[in-house]
Amino acid sequence: LAQKFGRDGAVSVAAAGSRNGGRDVTIDAEDGNGGTVPTGLQQYDRYWGGSVVAHGNYKILSGQVFYTGRRNIMTTGAFGATLNDPRNYGDDRRFLAELKAEPKIGKNAQLLLRGLVNGAYYHLDYIYETGDPAFPRQNYTETYKSRWYGAEARLATQLGKMAKLQAGAELQLHTEADMKSGQFEADGSFTDLLDVLGKYNVYSAYALAD
Numbered sequence: 001l002a003q004k005f006g007r008d009g010a011v012s013v014a015a016a017g018s019r020n021g022g023r024d025v026t027i028d029a030e031d032g033n034g035g036t037v038p039t040g041l042q043q044y045d046r047y048w049g050g051s052v053v054a055h056g057n058y059k060i061l062s063g064q065v066f067y068t069g070r071r072n073i074m075t076t077g078a079f080g081a082t083l084n085d086p087r088n089y090g091d092d093r094r095f096l097a098e099l100k101a102e103p104k105i106g107k108n109a110q111l112l113l114r115g116l117v118n119g120a121y122y123h124l125d126y127i128y129e130t131g132d133p134a135f136p137r138q139n140y141t142e143t144y145k146s147r148w149y150g151a152e153a154r155l156a157t158q159l160g161k162m163a164k165l166q167a168g169a170e171l172q173l174h175t176e177a178d179m180k181s182g183q184f185e186a187d188g189s190f191t192d193l194l195d196v197l198g199k200y201n202v203y204s205a206y207a208l209a210d
Contacts, residue, residue, distance in 0.1 A: 022046030
């Protein structure tokens with residue numbers, strides 16, 4: 001979908017989605033005695049997901065927004081998880097929004113001003129067999145979340161006919177960089193195995209002549 005607004009503006013939006021119902025395959029699974037045994041898997045490679053992106057511009061301003069997400073069903077028993085269990089899954093999501101301004105300064109110089117926000121999320125659930133009839137399966141989870149903001153200013157100027165100079169600075173504020181994992185116990189309680197709540201910032205400056 002695209003729409004123009006006079007000579008100076010335009011907006012476009014695109015969206016996509018996909019789904020795979022999975023397929024039946026045979027793998028060599030561990031037999032518990034140091035060997036392997038052919039084992040049938042159902043719903044192998046099953047997933048669904050979607051993405052949307054939008055762009056817009058008006059005179060010196062331009063911007064974009066992007067989001068994508070996917071759920072993948074993992075019946076392969078990765079990391080010792082239960083085979084053929086569709087409750088083993090991973091969620092993966094990304095988000096981006098950016099706004100730019102690119103005004104000209106005189107005849108030979110141009111300024112770039114840019115601001116953005118980024119986000120990422122990943123979560124997985126694995127089911128493990130415990131061998132305990134009273135508590136036959138145990139749920140293990142991992143979750144990673146991050147969010148960061150950025151700003152950049154860059155000046156580019158033409159120095160004569162053969163040379164160009166660019167100089168700028170960038171700031172990134174990582175306000176959320178979290179890593180968590182744990183497992184549910186037989187009594188319903190949750191045990192933390194990893195719990196890191198991180199924050200950090202990145203500052204940079206650059207210059208380029210060519």
